[in-house]
Amino acid sequence: MAEAKKADEMFKEFKEHSISEFFKKNKQMLGYAGMVRSLVTVIHEYVTNSLDACEEAGILPFINIRISNIGENKYSVAVSDNGPGIPKKYIGKALATILAGTKFHRYMQQRGQQGIGASGCTLFSQMTTGKQIKVKSVTGNAERYSCSISIDTVQNKPVISDYKDIEESSTGLSIEAEFATVKYENSDHGVYEYLKRTALANPHTEIRFVDPDNKEYTFIRAVDEIPKRPKPTKPHPLGISVNDLIEFAHKSESRKISGFLEDTFARVSSAKVNELGALTGLDMKKDPRKLEWDDAERMVKGFKQVKWVAPETSIISPIGEDQIRVAMKNILNPDFINVVERKPSVFYGGIPFVVEAAISFGGNSGKKLGDEEYSGSILRFANRVPLLFDSGSCAITQAVRSIQWKRYGIDIENQPVSVFVNVSSVYIPYSGVGKEAIASTDEIIDEIKLALMDAARGMQRYIRGKQQFNVETNKYKTIMRYAKRLSKDLNELTSEEETSIEKSISTLVARHYPKATEKGETDGQPEEEADQSGK
């Protein structure tokens, strides 16, 4: 047995670390695990930032991406957008300070919500290539400059060099960076798939992509309308924990609790304040900065007893049924789609969210495994951002798996089916910093299930129609094979002309199997029907 080591000695090595150092050591937590995934993570961070910036500035996004192979497992990535650019004053912090940004503290639906992503790319680039990233920015305020940026990881502070004025005319941000230990792969988990899905959930966006083989792809804008900008809003009382309430109260500039409640939270009127006062017995004229835990706890209990108007729904901007349908037709070209948008719901008591689900069948839906061999695929999205990894631990996957698809006539293992789910919210409870999966949250899983069952019901009608159609087609084909033979035999017996006999028989048979012979119309019908039911 070793001699007992004293605590003093053990703690000699005690140190504090910066968040940059932490993620430098644990880069897999940011999504930098595996060479293919690491490259997708880079594209994901840049593209989501561009989309958020364009939409916030009221610009229809146009994003250009080029990936070039510059060595073994080494690539250069260039992403440029037509967004508002980043002012000189903030460029270092926006791209080279982990946990800094405009998004973390806002109560507003956005793709990014952490202030980590783009700085994580800078960190990953310098860790793997030793290089700074190169940035060009032109803002609406006519700041036009380029510079090179890296992170001082010990301080979590930007290091900027090479500031230059440039001669670009249109606004936007352009980033060029090199990455090693990454790999471009044209697979289900690759960059191309990521961009395809981004286009699917963002039909208002135009994306041009040049891959390492110099092949150019364009995902054309399908809708000329910027998504309704979700408004920043106040939190709903039902989503507030005691701890939140105290923090808000202690920062309040109101002199009374009553004013504080009305100013800070959505749906709190002076009538509600009176109701709360009567219910909790708390003095609503007290200074909010002196609110203590027990009183705050009573207040939060009161929140749960009062009848509230539901959270505002204008703060959430789902994709929209029509837009999903247009985008899926555009990209998957399916035989059938059913789209369902649920009403806004709330989780953790008061954070509103909206689930959209769509099921498509045929065309490029699902995964093609071989000739006539398919499997279904799940397209997961959070605030329109595709989630490509960690599917096993995601609330969307859990909901999809819990559905008894067979009851709806859907064989999700073996049919060309795509299941599309998008969860929109002011706050998505991601399970990890890499934002690749939505944490198992009962309310969210339940809503996804309801949306899927709704969508599946519409699908069922179509599939039944299709199966009936198949049965008829098969019978028809079988009979027609006999008819051919019969015509020949009859011809020998009656010396009537073979083709003429065959024609008469065909007409006779066709009359009994109308669906098998009028393919076009029959195919269309259940779709219309189901489309209606999905609304």
Place this chain on the structure above:
Amino acid sequence: MAEAKKADEMFKEFKEHSISEFFKKNKQMLGYAGMVRSLVTVIHEYVTNSLDACEEAGILPFINIRISNIGENKYSVAVSDNGPGIPKKYIGKALATILAGTKFHRYMQQRGQQGIGASGCTLFSQMTTGKQIKVKSVTGNAERYSCSISIDTVQNKPVISDYKDIEESSTGLSIEAEFATVKYENSDHGVYEYLKRTALANPHTEIRFVDPDNKEYTFIRAVDEIPKRPKPTKPHPLGISVNDLIEFAHKSESRKISGFLEDTFARVSSAKVNELGALTGLDMKKDPRKLEWDDAERMVKGFKQVKWVAPETSIISPIGEDQIRVAMKNILNPDFINVVERKPSVFYGGIPFVVEAAISFGGNSGKKLGDEEYSGSILRFANRVPLLFDSGSCAITQAVRSIQWKRYGIDIENQPVSVFVNVSSVYIPYSGVGKEAIASTDEIIDEIKLALMDAARGMQRYIRGKQQFNVETNKYKTIMRYAKRLSKDLNELTSEEETSIEKSISTLVARHYPKATEKGETDGQPEEEADQSGK
């Protein structure tokens, strides 16, 4: 279309945030998602810290845990150990500063490796109850005090109050904290199961646990030996990235690259330095603080060409075959166990790790679903710490699922089988901050697979023996049913005594089915055999 919003306006709200604020908002990333899981996370953080501290101090761990229900979804948790305590000077930082500690920067196998866990508990306690945690510490240096601690989340700094001297005699740390939005549940994912598995992987530990119903459980120490303390070590050249090399070089106190390499890395002799110099053409007399990326890149390439002695294995402390066998017999009481310990291997090129795997059959192995209905269960561990959540995305689960168990005669879906895997390493690449799953790392998955296949082969022999035994038993039983009838008939025909005839027939039959009649010995034999093969 909204009017274009200028970048300046958008960036007005730019802010920086502390890591405490980040985890306060994203507590699910620390494992605080779901009420049952949140309580397990608390126990997990305190128990791993206690075990690490005891072992580092050379003390056989004895841990006392009490969980009491103090309100609706509100519990008080008390954890005390016989470890070395924490000096006054460090207590605030150790328990109330995220990313501070002794573990993050050490190159040494430990359970904790982040400097987040215990401070995360403090944060979660104050967020859900508004209270400080209560701490008592007695160090070997005879500091005896109690105090209350919370975190100033904006600053990520401790807030300490109520320092008092106390009269405790033996060293150790004791923490009492309250938590809300948590729930005690006696399930597969609950605290009891967590502690049972902790005992399984730490047979040198004694754990006493009082549950909310005041029921007391003791997991008795099965082995009176502190695990061989893994030595802090130097990194192996093969595990070094260019970026690491430069950082080490720039911090070096050596005047020449040659000295720097010998001092900083394991297995670098002056002969190796000469070899590297010849191979890379680099001047080994240069100042390491002036090492630049291109030269460092050449050096790292050189590292990969030189033939190295493998990383030291004394830096890894696996549980050990005998200890796993003792612990599994103790806790699962199986009919059969096969344990395999692989030789140390490396991942990411140079980080050594060891995989241990065991398969047990019968007794309390697997999960009992009903009468004679079972399913297999996977017991995942990293550095002896049980991993209870996020199993889907874990390298261990992926490896287990990739094995074709049927080939080994094992029906993992329907048999009472437990598959035990422990990965030990100086650095475990966890997929998230909550440390609940090992990221998919090819080298690690491959090693786990090899260990499992090895263990399964031994198992196969046992199961075949068992099946053969079953076949014989069934035949024997069938024949004996007839024998009984035959004796009766013969008795009528020959008037010889029935029992005497039955006895003769039995002896005759038994001679043909020896295994079916000598249960005890036959059962033992394949176990011994397989045990040998596992070594």
